[in-house]
Amino acid sequence: xxxxxxxxxxxxxxxxxxxxxxxxxxxxxxxxxxxxxxxxxxxxxxxxxxxxxxxxxxxxxxxxxxxxxxxxxxxxxxxxxxxxxxxxxxxxxxxxxxxxxxxxxxxxxxxxxxxxxxxxxxxxxxxxxxxxxxxxxxxxxxxxxxxxxxxxxxxxxxxxxxxxxxxxxxxxxxxxxxxxxxxxxxxxxxxxxxxxxxxxxxxxxxxxxxxxxxxxxxxxxxxxxxxxxxxxxxxxxxxxxxxxxxxxxxxxxxxxxxxxxxxxxxxxxxxxxxxxxxxxxxxxxxxxxxxxxxxxxxxxxxxxxxxxxxxxxxxxxxxxxxxxxxxxxxxxxxxxxxxxxxxxxxxxxxxxxxxxxxxxxxxxxxxxxxxxxxxxxxxxxxxxxxxxxxxxxxxxxxxxxxxxxxxxxxxxxxxxxxxxxxxx
Numbered sequence: 244x245x246x247x248x249x250x251x252x253x254x255x256x257x258x259x260x261x262x263x264x265x266x267x268x269x270x271x272x273x274x275x276x277x278x279x280x281x282x283x284x285x286x287x288x289x290x291x292x293x294x295x296x297x298x299x300x301x302x303x304x305x306x307x308x309x310x311x312x313x314x315x316x317x318x319x320x321x322x323x324x325x326x327x328x329x330x331x332x333x334x335x336x337x338x339x340x341x342x343x344x345x346x347x348x349x350x351x352x353x354x355x356x357x358x359x360x361x362x363x364x365x366x367x368x369x370x371x372x373x374x375x376x377x378x379x380x381x382x383x384x385x386x387x388x389x390x391x392x393x394x395x396x397x398x399x400x401x402x403x404x405x406x407x408x409x410x411x412x413x414x415x416x417x418x419x420x421x422x423x424x425x426x427x428x429x430x431x432x433x434x435x436x437x438x439x440x441x442x443x444x445x446x447x448x449x450x451x452x453x454x455x456x457x458x459x460x461x462x463x464x465x466x467x468x469x470x471x472x473x474x475x476x477x478x479x480x481x482x483x484x485x486x487x488x489x490x491x492x493x494x495x496x497x498x499x500x501x502x503x504x505x506x507x508x509x510x511x512x513x514x515x516x517x518x519x520x521x522x523x524x525x526x527x528x529x530x531x532x533x534x535x536x537x538x539x540x541x542x543x544x545x546x547x548x549x550x551x552x553x554x555x556x557x558x559x560x561x562x563x564x565x566x567x568x569x570x571x572x573x574x575x576x577x578x579x580x581x582x583x584x585x586x587x588x589x590x591x592x593x594x595x596x597x598x599x600x601x602x603x604x605x606x607x608x609x610x611x612x613x614x615x616x617x618x619x620x621x622x623x624x625x626x627x628x629x630x631x632x633x634x635x636x637x638x639x640x641x642x643x644x645x646x647x648x649x650x651x652x653x654x655x656x657x658x659x660x661x662x663x664x665x666x667x
Contacts, residue, residue, distance in 0.1 A: 247567060248563070248564050248567035248568065248581075248585065249321055249322070249567045249568045249569075250322075250567075252321065252581075252584045252585055252587070253318050253321050255588055256314065256317060256318060256321075256584070256587060257318065258588075259587060259588065259591060260310065260314045263310070263645075264307075264310070266639070266641055266642045267303070267306065267307065267310070267642070269639040269641055269642050270303065270638065270639045270642035270643075271303045271307075272639070273637045273638055273642070274296060274299045274300050274303055274635060274637060275296075275300065276637045277296075279292050279636055279637075280636065280637060280653050282653050282656065282657065283636060283652070283653060283656075286626055287626065287629065287630060287636060288630070291633070294381065294633055295630075295633040295634065295635065295636050296636070296637075298377075298633040299633070299634075299635045301377055301380070301381070302377060305369075305372070305373065305377060309369055312369075316365065321568065321584070326568060326569065326577070327568065327569035327570050328569075329354065329357060329358075330350075330570070330574065330577060333350065333356075333357050334350045334353065334354075336353055337349055337350065337353055347418075347575065348410070348411045348414050348415075350574070351410055351414060351574065352406075352410060352411075354576065355406065355576070363399070371391075374386070374391060375388070375391075378489065381633060382490065383489050383491060383633075384488075384489060385486055385487060385488055385489055385490060386487060386488040386489070390488070394451060397450055397451065401447065401450075410576070412431060413428070413431070413575065413576075413579075414575045414576070416428055416431055417559070417575040417578075418575070424552070424556050425549065425552040425553040425555070425556050426549075428552040428555075429545070429548055429552050432548055432552075433545060433548075440497070440499070444497055444498075444504070452483045452485065452487070453483070453484045454481040454506065455482055456479065456480065456481060457481065457482050457507065461518055462512070462521060462522070463480060465519070465522045466480060466505065466522055466525055467480070469522060469525060469526060469529065469615075470505075470529065473533055475529055475532060475533075476501040476502065476503050477503055477504070477505060478498070478502050478503060478504060479504040479505075480504070480507075481504065481505070481506045482506075482507050482508075482509050482512060483507070483508055484509055485508035485509055485510050486508075486509050486510050489510075490631070491510065491632050492508045492510035492511035492513075492514055492628060492631060492632065493508050493511065494506065494507045494508060494511055494521075494524050494525065494528060495528065496528050496532065503532075505525060505528070507521065510631075511524070511628075514627060514628070514631045515627060517620070517623070519617070519620040520620045520621075520623050520627065521624070522617070522620065523612055523617035523620035523623075523624050524621070524624050524628075526611070526612035526615050526617045526621070527608045527609060527611070527621060528608070530607065530608035530609070530610075530612055531604065531608050533611060534604070534607055534608065534611060536607070536608065539600075539604075540600075540601075540604075543597070551582075551586070554582065554586065555578070555579065555582045558578075558581075558582055558585070559573070559575075559582070560573065564581060564585075565577070565578070565581070568581055595644075595645055597648075598644075598645070598647060598648050599644075601648040602648065602649065602650050605648075605649050605650055605655070606650060606655070606658050609655055609658060609662075610658070610662055613659055613662045614662075618659055618662065621659060622656060622659050622660075625655055625656065625659075626656075634652070635651075636652070638651045
């Protein structure tokens with residue numbers, strides 16, 4: 244008797260759902276605590292704590308519903324053979340529009356078009372509720388329904404333009420790859436990632452947000468002085484109009500080699516009235532660059548991608564695997580989808596390990612900023628960002644260890660205080 248791959252995969256999915264639900268319940272209990280952690284008393288205002296608690300709890304309830312619906316749909320799609328049925332009808336559609344159903348690339352694109360429509364329909368109610376009810380109720384949503392729809396249309400059009408050539412290339416590589424398939428797939432995705440990292444900030448991001456140079460003044464001078472002192476090749480310094488969609492704040496940097504750029508959310512500039520606090524946040528980000536965290540992360544992702552492609556090559560011709568999921572043919576895309584489902588437990592373990600590394604990097608970047616004498620300003624900025632974003636003040640240690648790529652505020656402040664000689 245053939246091994247029950249599909250039933251095993253669904254079982255894994257449900258087991259992971261139960262595990263993550265247990266962690267969610269632990270976090271929910273932490274969010275319900277009526278008092279601040281001891282180390283944040285007197286640091287975070289009671290008013291902000293109450294708002295944060297209400298916001299976090301509402302998001303938590305929403306998360307329970309969303310995850311329950313998601314596991315039901317995903318399990319049903321696999322268990323009741325909806326995936327092979329959808330593959331079949333997507334092929335049956337092609338002759339109706341004068342296209343060849345035997346062409347795997349066309350069949351795959353037809354399938355993906357249907358999946359995209361289905362995803363838009365099923366995700367839309369949750370997205371609308373999250374944006375225009377939860378985010379709006381707590382003062383974060385700034386976008387109109389028209390802007391929401393416009394962004395959705397733009398995203399769909401980008402998928403239609405960029406998706407087909409990428410999908411076609413992957414199918415051809417798998418069909419022609421032979422014994423070096425894993426290397427070819429990895430090389431293609433490596434080049435694609437470099438291309439996307441290059442064109443995204445120049446061509447794609449401006450379709451959704453407006454990027455303007457940071458005006459001349461004290462803040463710009465301080466950031467440029469900091470970058471120069473670290474020999475950071477800063478070419479452009481932008482402010483992005485994040486406030487058109489949300490009042491959440493952030494900052495980031497991007498670019499290759501000698502062409503680096505820093506982007507500040509306008510909400511960050513508005514919330515941090517003290518320029519030194521913003522510069523401290525930038526010092527933290529430059530710490531990631533100086534300590535090569537971005538490069539280490541990129542290399543790790545490439546290694547994991549290669550290992551995944553290697554694993555895929557081992558199972559892509561398994562007739563029993565495809566038949567277990569209801570397929571009597573072995574399409575490239577379906578093989579990739581099935582493989583991703585079979586390695587869910589491994590992916591979760593890898594994600595957990597990457598989070599541990601990321602948290603370590605965050606502590607190191609904080610320490611870098613402290614060495615530059617930004618301890619006081621970084622501490623103030625972290626507290627302000629926590630307050631303004633209404634981030635969770637109480638966190639369950641198991642939940643944060645599993646999910647968080649950044650350490651909780653309590654841990655970061657303790658680490659900063661431990662490094663700062665000026666702390667009493």
